[in-house]
Amino acid sequence: MNKRLIKDLQKALGQEGVLWRPEELLLYEYDASVERALPDAVVFPRTTQDVVRLVRLANQYEVPIVGRGAGTGLSGGALAPQGGLLVVFSRMKRILEIDLANLRAGVEPGVVNLDLTRAVEDRGYYFAPDPSSQKACTLGGNVAENAGGPHTLAYGVTTNHVLGLELVLPTGELVEVGGKTFDTPGYDLTGLLVGSEGTLAIVTKIIVRLCRLPEAVKTLLGIFETVDDATETVADLTARGITPAACEMLDQFCLGAVEAATHAGFPLDAAAVLLIEVEGLREAVEVQADQVEEVCRAHRAREVRRARSEVEREKLWAGRKNAFGAMGRLAPNYYVQDGVIPRTKLPQTLRAVIEIGARHGFQVGNIFHAGDGNLHPMILFDARDREQFARVVAASNEMMKFCVQMGGSITGEHGVGMEKQEMMPLLFSDDDLDAMARVKQVFNPTGRLNPAKMFPLSKSCGELRVRPLPQRAGA
Amino acid sequence: MPAATDQLETLRAAVRCSVATDAESRGRFSVDGVTPSAVVEPENAKELIEIVRWARAHRAGLLPVTSGAFLPIGNPPAAADVAVSLARMNRVLDYDPGDLTFSVEAGIGIAAVDKLLGEHGQFLPGLAPYFERAGVGGLLAVNASSPLRYAYGTWRDFVLGMRFVTGEGRLVKTGARVVKNVAGYDLSKLMIGSLGTLGIITEVNFKAFPLPPARASFVVGFASLEAALEMRNRIVHSVLQPTVLELVDRAAAQLLPLNTLSPAAWSLLVAASGVEAVLRRYETELAALARETKASSFTPFWREHPLVPPVPSAVEGSGVEGSALWAAVRELIARAREAHPAATVAKCTLPLTQVGAFLTKAAQVAARYELPAAAHAHAGSGIAYIYLLPPADGPDASRRTCPEGVARRMAQAATEMIHAGNNFGGRTTIPWCPTEVKRDVNPWGPVRDDFPLMQKLKAQFDPDRVLNPGRFVGGL
Ligand SMILES: Cc1cc2nc3c(=O)[nH]c(=O)nc-3n(C[C@H](O)[C@H](O)[C@H](O)COP(=O)(O)OP(=O)(O)OC[C@H]3O[C@@H](n4cnc5c(N)ncnc54)[C@H](O)[C@@H]3O)c2cc1C
Numbered sequence: 001m002n003k004r005l006i007k008d009l010q011k012a013l014g015q016e017g018v019l020w021r022p023e024e025l026l027l028y029e030y031d032a033s034v035e036r037a038l039p040d041a042v043v044f045p046r047t048t049q050d051v052v053r054l055v056r057l058a059n060q061y062e063v064p065i066v067g068r069g070a071g072t073g074l075s076g077g078a079l080a081p082q083g084g085l086l087v088v089f090s091r092m093k094r095i096l097e098i099d100l101a102n103l104r105a106g107v108e109p110g111v112v113n114l115d116l117t118r119a120v121e122d123r124g125y126y127f128a129p130d131p132s133s134q135k136a137c138t139l140g141g142n143v144a145e146n147a148g149g150p151h152t153l154a155y156g157v158t159t160n161h162v163l164g165l166e167l168v169l170p171t172g173e174l175v176e177v178g179g180k181t182f183d184t185p186g187y188d189l190t191g192l193l194v195g196s197e198g199t200l201a202i203v204t205k206i207i208v209r210l211c212r213l214p215e216a217v218k219t220l221l222g223i224f225e226t227v228d229d230a231t232e233t234v235a236d237l238t239a240r241g242i243t244p245a246a247c248e249m250l251d252q253f254c255l256g257a258v259e260a261a262t263h264a265g266f267p268l269d270a271a272a273v274l275l276i277e278v279e280g281l282r283e284a285v286e287v288q289a290d291q292v293e294e295v296c297r298a299h300r301a302r303e304v305r306r307a308r309s310e311v312e313r314e315k316l317w318a319g320r321k322n323a324f325g326a327m328g329r330l331a332p333n334y335y336v337q338d339g340v341i342p343r344t345k346l347p348q349t350l351r352a353v354i355e356i357g358a359r360h361g362f363q364v365g366n367i368f369h370a371g372d373g374n375l376h377p378m379i380l381f382d383a384r385d386r387e388q389f390a391r392v393v394a395a396s397n398e399m400m401k402f403c404v405q406m407g408g409s410i411t412g413e414h415g416v417g418m419e420k421q422e423m424m425p426l427l428f429s430d431d432d433l434d435a436m437a438r439v440k441q442v443f444n445p446t447g448r449l450n451p452a453k454m455f456p457l458s459k460s461c462g463e464l465r466v467r468p469l470p471q472r473a474g475a
Numbered sequence: 476m477p478a479a480t481d482q483l484e485t486l487r488a489a490v491r492c493s494v495a496t497d498a499e500s501r502g503r504f505s506v507d508g509v510t511p512s513a514v515v516e517p518e519n520a521k522e523l524i525e526i527v528r529w530a531r532a533h534r535a536g537l538l539p540v541t542s543g544a545f546l547p548i549g550n551p552p553a554a555a556d557v558a559v560s561l562a563r564m565n566r567v568l569d570y571d572p573g574d575l576t577f578s579v580e581a582g583i584g585i586a587a588v589d590k591l592l593g594e595h596g597q598f599l600p601g602l603a604p605y606f607e608r609a610g611v612g613g614l615l616a617v618n619a620s621s622p623l624r625y626a627y628g629t630w631r632d633f634v635l636g637m638r639f640v641t642g643e644g645r646l647v648k649t650g651a652r653v654v655k656n657v658a659g660y661d662l663s664k665l666m667i668g669s670l671g672t673l674g675i676i677t678e679v680n681f682k683a684f685p686l687p688p689a690r691a692s693f694v695v696g697f698a699s700l701e702a703a704l705e706m707r708n709r710i711v712h713s714v715l716q717p718t719v720l721e722l723v724d725r726a727a728a729q730l731l732p733l734n735t736l737s738p739a740a741w742s743l744l745v746a747a748s749g750v751e752a753v754l755r756r757y758e759t760e761l762a763a764l765a766r767e768t769k770a771s772s773f774t775p776f777w778r779e780h781p782l783v784p785p786v787p788s789a790v791e792g793s794g795v796e797g798s799a800l801w802a803a804v805r806e807l808i809a810r811a812r813e814a815h816p817a818a819t820v821a822k823c824t825l826p827l828t829q830v831g832a833f834l835t836k837a838a839q840v841a842a843r844y845e846l847p848a849a850a851h852a853h854a855g856s857g858i859a860y861i862y863l864l865p866p867a868d869g870p871d872a873s874r875r876t877c878p879e880g881v882a883r884r885m886a887q888a889a890t891e892m893i894h895a896g897n898n899f900g901g902r903t904t905i906p907w908c909p910t911e912v913k914r915d916v917n918p919w920g921p922v923r924d925d926f927p928l929m930q931k932l933k934a935q936f937d938p939d940r941v942l943n944p945g946r947f948v949g950g951l
Contacts, residue, residue, distance in 0.1 A: 238573060
């Protein structure tokens with residue numbers, strides 16, 4: 001990389017704010033996806049003004065610039081496929097304002113998701129979107145990916161909780177969109193920016209809504225002898241209008257790994273379990289828990305357990321939230337998919353997913369946000385075997401096609417990134433993609449910010465790009 | 476366009492749908508003194524595209540409408556040559572009750588949607604004014620607010636995807652029909668509340684919600700605004716999760732055709748839903764809060780709730796009440812404008828803690844300009860509405876046009892409210908006012924730093940400015 005640029009970066013951020021030696025960059029070649037790409041330099045701004053300086057330098061030297069939170073993204077969003085600067089927000093992690101009276105907080109993008117809730121929970125509040133990675137992932141990353149989580153079933157995903165943003169545009173201009181209040185006049189640029197995968201602007205401040213913690217919570221574990229019974233329970237809960245706060249499914253394959261890692265008390269011999277939580281006023285929670293249990297039993301649940309203590313509850317959730325990590329026990333690598341389907345199509349889609357995996361010679365684990373119809377099939381494989389990885393890609397591609405055929409989508413929360421660009425035409429026509437390209441043209445006309453993401457690179461529809469072989473997949 | 480007849484001939488030649496030019500059809504979509512030269516009613520997106528392409532070619536301005544109920548919102552049109560009515564694009568395309576999702580054409584009436592969902596024990600939380608008339612497309616275009624927003628959010632929170640025709644005549648799809656999806660930019664967000672200036676919405680996919688098993692409302696009267704807001708604060712920061720939290724003052728209550736509302740200076744209207752045991756709990760706790768905050772009255776209404784379906788005819792006359800209270804509150808704007816066609820309505824979006832200060836200031840401003848005023852707020856969401864009414868003793872109280880002097884006072888008062896909104900950390904717009912008032916006040920308030928981005932988006936989606944030109948923020 002250009003030595004003068006490094007000098008200028010160091011002048012702007014100080015020596016310790018810039019990494020550029022090849023061995024220092026290795027850590028930033030990955031996120032939690034199977035993609036990889038090396039940046040030319042990694043920079044750590046402390047302030048919005050630092051970010052403005054970095055963007056200007058990127059423009060001056062005509063190098064790409066990519067934002068990065070914790071690097072837990074599962075679609076390669078935080079990688080620099082064309083090199084350039086990787087802007088890591090680990091030094092911009094101040095909670096700038098907690099305004100409980102107005103149920104708002106203002107944060108820097110590097111604040112870790114769970115840290116925000118930690119800062120307000122003893123006063124009875126929390127930030128509702130709770131990705132399973134919430135101990136590590138940042139709010140900047142959540143905004144970019146429009147992250148969901150187990151409890152977003154009832155409370156909505158990130159976009160439903162973000163009201164305003166401070167942005168550094170790829171030109172280096174500073175702009176505020178939205179604000180502390182609802183219904184800001186003009187186009188809803190905040191809504192447009194959330195979920196734009198860091199391709200439109202760098203986010204330097206986020207204004208979020210805080211919610212009141214519920215009075216009561218009950219956690220149930222429905223234990224099933226067949227996967228169909230579990231998925232039909234989910235479809236039936238939805239159809240009956242019983243909306244739990246969370247409704248997660250773990251199949252047998254995952255249960256083994258999770259139980260070995262966490263000893264939460266998950267049954268090892270069940271085909272699937274549903275981890276269901278109901279929240280609200282005491283009186284409501286009692287009734288809802290009974291309703292959930294009744295539906296589980298109507299679909300032949302072998303047992304419906306209720307967590308008897310907060311410790312038991314936390315163990316179950318720790319099992320769920322650390323599940324991806326636990327999968328590492330089963331195979332050297334895994335590849336997590338992220339399809340969405342209407343909940344009425346859940347049973348047949350899960351059958352198809354398992355069948356597709358088997359046909360390609362893989363066992364597929366399923367641990368996912370069932371209540372949202374958001375599947376996360378997890379394909380275990382050995383990345384050292386090149387041919388295996390090609391089959392993994394083929395199998396997951398087929399799974400996503402099936403989701404689209406069911407009227408669904410290729411990603412519910414992990415984003416398109418570098419991973420699903422070539423699948424975009426499965427969902428969108430040229431005109432649809434052109435409309436998105438025009439939005440990008442408005443914000444990021446040179447394409448210097450987070451290049452080669454989200455939009456298909458090849459012209460041929462639905463054809464997969466050959467990917468580099470992953471070294472280490474998953475997190 | 477120069478509404479010359481030969482131009483209309485080219486329109487007739489270019490599009491398949493009928494082109495109405497009679498005075499009555501055109502008059503229905505007259506806005507701020509501008510009457511379109513023709514009204515077209517496309518039956519599908521293809522026909523709509525033909526119309527947009529024609530407009531581009533002829534530099535004509537299009538006025539997209541569903542019911543027309545919300546047409547007065549916005550700046551006077553820079554051009555409104557042809558009104559494009561979506562009245563014929565009113566089909567339900569798909570409904571999967573088991574998935575709680577559905578898809579409709581944008582011209583469908585919200586009441587028809589509500590009826591269909593109700594048959595399956597579901598609903599859409601968009602109970603906006605002009606409910607019996609309003610079309611889905613218009614409600615989305617103005618991002619019409621519903622009292623249910625406190626619990627369910629606004630349109631942006633339950634639209635899953637849509638199709639729209641851009642100003643270049645391209646049909647674009649965004650989102651999908653599943654409850655969670657992050658593939659591509661979320662263009663639905665751009666379209667909602669954009670007043671049809673980026674595209675004409677043709678189809679919308681929604682998330683539906685299950686109707687709660689039991690519902691009730693509580694009306695709490697207060698002698699002072701401070702006390703009413705104190706009760707609101709206690710509710711907002713408690714574990715109670717009511718579905719609705721509205722505030723009306725006496726003048727607003729008097730606009731409603733109801734005697735259920737207390738004659739208190741301020742009434743806090745709370746609606747809750749859930750099982751019976753939950754409603755009992757609300758009654759106990761709200762009654763206690765009302766006592767603590769020195770309320771002058773506390774009245775439960777066991778059958779009132781915005782989500783109470785109309786009284787079934789079988790029980791009519793047997794003392795069972797329908798949802799009269801909430802139907803009335805929902806229609807407050809419609810009522811006020813019916814009684815006072817010259818009413819000017821300011822909407823201010825505020826931090827919760829500033830609602831009181833704004834309402835107080837607004838009342839002072841209205842008094843200073845000698846304009847009777849009524850106040851209403853989505854109190855739990857920080858949205859306040861001030862209704863400036865023409866002086867009651869004036870000869871022109873109910874006239875559609877606004878006498879010069881009154882219009883000037885209204886414009887000045889509205890301008891002050893725009894400033895006040897800013898000072899209290901919020902933003903004021905003037906969604907409803909007579910044309911005369913728009914001469915002296917910008918209904919959208921001043922633009923901000925993000926305006927150049929909005930202009931560029933407009934240029935990308937509607938480069939020739941055929942869609943509702945001039946009507947939106949900053950003349951977009
Ligand atoms: C074990 C595990 C469990 C997970 N569970 C969930 C889950 O339940 N739900 C879910 O939605 N996701 C989940 N994820 C995915 C991931 O955690 C989320 O996408 C998260 O939002 C990414 O945050 P991050 O800080 O790691 O962002 P990164 O991966 O660092 O970056 C993600 C994207 O954000 C952009 N970005 C980051 N900061 C900024 C900024 N300041 N300005 C502009 N762009 C920026 C990057 O350029 C990139 O495109 C999981 C991942 C793992 C590994």
